[in-house]
Amino acid sequence: DQALHVEDLTVSYGATPALWDIDLDIPPGVMCAIVGPNGAGKSTLLKAALGLVRPVAGHVRFLGRPVAQMRGQIGYVPQRHSVDWDFPTTVRDVVEMGLYRHIGWLRRPGKAAHARAMAALAEMGMQDYADRQISQLSGGQQQRVFIARALVQDAPILVLDEPMAGVDASTEAVIIALLKRLRDEGRTIIVVHHDLTTVQSYFDWLVMLNIRIIAQGPVNDVYTAQN
Ligand code: ADP
Ligand code: ADP
Numbered sequence: 001d002q003a004l005h006v007e008d009l010t011v012s013y014g015a016t017p018a019l020w021d022i023d024l025d026i027p028p029g030v031m032c033a034i035v036g037p038n039g040a041g042k043s044t045l046l047k048a049a050l051g052l053v054r055p056v057a058g059h060v061r062f063l064g065r066p067v068a069q070m071r072g073q074i075g076y077v078p079q080r081h082s083v084d085w086d087f088p089t090t091v092r093d094v095v096e097m098g099l100y101r102h103i104g105w106l107r108r109p110g111k112a113a114h115a116r117a118m119a120a121l122a123e124m125g126m127q128d129y130a131d132r133q134i135s136q137l138s139g140g141q142q143q144r145v146f147i148a149r150a151l152v153q154d155a156p157i158l159v160l161d162e163p164m165a166g167v168d169a170s171t172e173a174v175i176i177a178l179l180k181r182l183r184d185e186g187r188t189i190i191v192v193h194h195d196l197t198t199v200q201s202y203f204d205w206l207v208m209l210n211i212r213i214i215a216q217g218p219v220n221d222v223y224t225a226q227n
Pocket of ligand 2: 047050052074075076077078098
């Protein structure tokens with residue numbers, strides 16, 4: 001089965017379609033970039049695939065199954081946006097939220113959950129911030145915490161919406177190295193990425209999107225066909 005299989009997907013927020021008749025296959029075990037201009041529907045594609053946006057038409061499968069049967073098996077890092085944390089929330093709390101599908105909302109996280117959260121934070125070099133308030137971190141630091149929240153589930157599929165946006169060069173290098181290692185472990189990594197010029201160096205699968213699919217396939221094949 002494909003890691004992600006999308007058929008005849010059309011999404012519209014109003015009169016004009018944000019995505020038009022998308023057919024897409026992403027094989028398991030690749031690091032895939034979804035690239036396109038602003039407003040191309042990249043975030044919408046991720047949200048529709050994850051069942052967070054209702055399509056007009058279409059059909060989505062992850063590893064052959066509907067997303068509703070993939071509980072805890074897809075780690076998702078939404079596009080960065082300013083969140084108002086209107087009650088005290090530590091960095092560790094945020095990461096443990098990623099485990100709610102495993103432990104349930106109503107149970108307090110135990111020692112095992114704490115240990116998993118700390119390990120995920122350490123992956124992102126954020127272990128020393130565990131007891132800080134999330135609201136006190138910089139945008140780039142918050143982004144690392146959200147990636148840790150997606151990692152803590154140990155999911156076979158990771159979906160990240162512009163994870164490199166607004167982070168400094170050294171954090172970008174940490175994120176890329178981490179994503180490569182997760183891919184090498186056999187996971188499928190799907191990343192919305194703004195910069196077509198850098199994808200060739202570390203992605204192995206490329207989807208070019210602009211409301212419709214422009215091209216998709218192994219990154220070098222798509223590159224050769226486009227140039
Ligand atoms: P991208 O991620 O490629 O920049 P988006 O998926 O965010 O594109 O948006 C695709 C189009 O849908 C844009 O024209 C955007 O303005 C519109 N759009 C996105 N989200 C909403 C929404 N919640 N309500 C109405 N229009 C939206
Ligand atoms: P927004 O409306 O701000 O764009 P989304 O609708 O994309 O946010 O997501 C709502 C929340 O649900 C986010 O905090 C996101 O992290 C969480 N979420 C959605 N799907 C998943 C998933 N598969 N795994 C983990 N968290 C998820």
